[in-house]
Amino acid sequence: MSYLVLARKWRPQTFDDVVGQEFITLTLKNAILSGKLAHALIFSGPRGVGKTSTARIVAKALNCINKNEEELMCSGKLCSFCSEISEGTSIDVQEIDAASHTGVNDVREIIDNVKYLPSSAKMKIYIIDEAHMLSQAAFNALLKTLEEPPGHVLFILATTESHKIPATIQSRCQKYDFKKLTVSEISDKLRQISADESIEIDSETISTIAKEADGSIRDSLSILDQVIATCGNKIEYARTIEILGLLDKTHIYDLLKFILGKDPKSAVEILHNVIKHGVIHNKVADEIVNIIRNAVMVKICGKESSLDLSDDEVKELEILTLENSVEDLEMLFSLAIENAENVHKSSFQELSLESMVIKLATTRNSIPINEILGKVTSLAKKISSEPEVVEETIQPIENNRPENKKSVPNKKKTNIVLEEPPLIVEEELVPDPEISTEPEKIKEIPHVNRNETFPEFVRKQNAILGVHLDKAISISEEESDIKILFNENNINFEYLHRKNSIVSLKSHANEYYAKEMNIRIDFKEQEKKISKDNPGKPSIKDDNAVKDALSIFDGTILKTKAVKKE
């Protein structure tokens, strides 16, 4: 005898056998019991969730001549109607595949037969599978019959795409929406079937198959069949994922670990290892999206997250995401979805996948807005509490430099961090290469105990200050003064000339030279002269800040007014 596939062998035979559609089976049972079942039903939902099986069960419940009250059909030895319907050989219960009978003539045949009484059963039942495939003409022909069929006829339209069924048809039918099954619902069924079939299989493998089935019990049984065909009755996890071209769970968790740990090198190593073992690229991309999604959900809801995760998995995700905020994970989640789509579409899937992993493992963490606001507020407070004149303060020079310099900067660094809100991510703060490649400028002040120049030191501490400092034409050190000279009164001069910039520069200078330094910022005498002699010149229009403002606001200068600088 030929092998009967599990999906057929274990096809649900009673309402209670149907997995995961309790609400529908209960409603149908009640409707049949009370004799209030409509004469046309639509069973809609994803593939392999029990639509056609339920339609057959309804047919049995209506035609069984040996009903038991629980199941509304015979249990144990089947009556002739039940057994014929189960086998699909009943003359009065017809299953029509609309995918291959789409035309109006196929429907005419049904309509012509509807008026005849059933041959032996109580009800004549038409189960139209993939009903959305019927042509418009076929639907139109069916319309009248669906509205007022003879009392002995029931239509059940099963469809995976109910939106394609015309509204005129839908309004004449009672609709039942079958849901996708959860991993645990499928797992429970697989466990029960495996036990009955004497198949040795562990729970990890069962849940892997259940996840792979994507909500379809029929698909899960087909996968199990496929694995049995290779492994026999002793199924191992490692062999299963190999057969299905899936990613090992430990690899997925390792990938997540390296992505969260910003370790692109290790992440790519894992990826290459996985690809080498023949895992399908799309599946790797999907698994990455999935694990990040799980991480977000666990971060938000903890154990209460409605995911099909074991306690161990929840715990592992909690540990892995300890250092990450929900915002960071959400950002990764969006990025992963976007990139996984690219992998699916790409002609260079392996490269796209590499790019995806690298992007995810190099994405910088976001700074929560509250933290930024907090720093801005503390900065504002600090500025308002600073003494008015900073530049002119003359401090005695410290003769004894501290032996251990590191201890000094450390102390000050905490202050420095607060002085500039980290509004801009590091990447954006890299100084313009144009600036640093201008050789004629004298900026470098080598210092005995430093490998870096003062501007370099400042750039490291505060990239924004560094960018402006780089625009200076000279930076010179004289006693305890640092003179920063600009070519003209430009935006860089303006920025560094601000009180809080000077405070920051001074603090960096004190740290760099390990003594009290004063900061003097100026622009060329020549420029000053011109501006003094001709107040209207050099035209305010030439000022970079003004130029920017004009272009941003698309404005014109109506009036210029001299403002006395502090």
Ligand SMILES: [Zn+2]
């Ligand atoms: Zn029966």
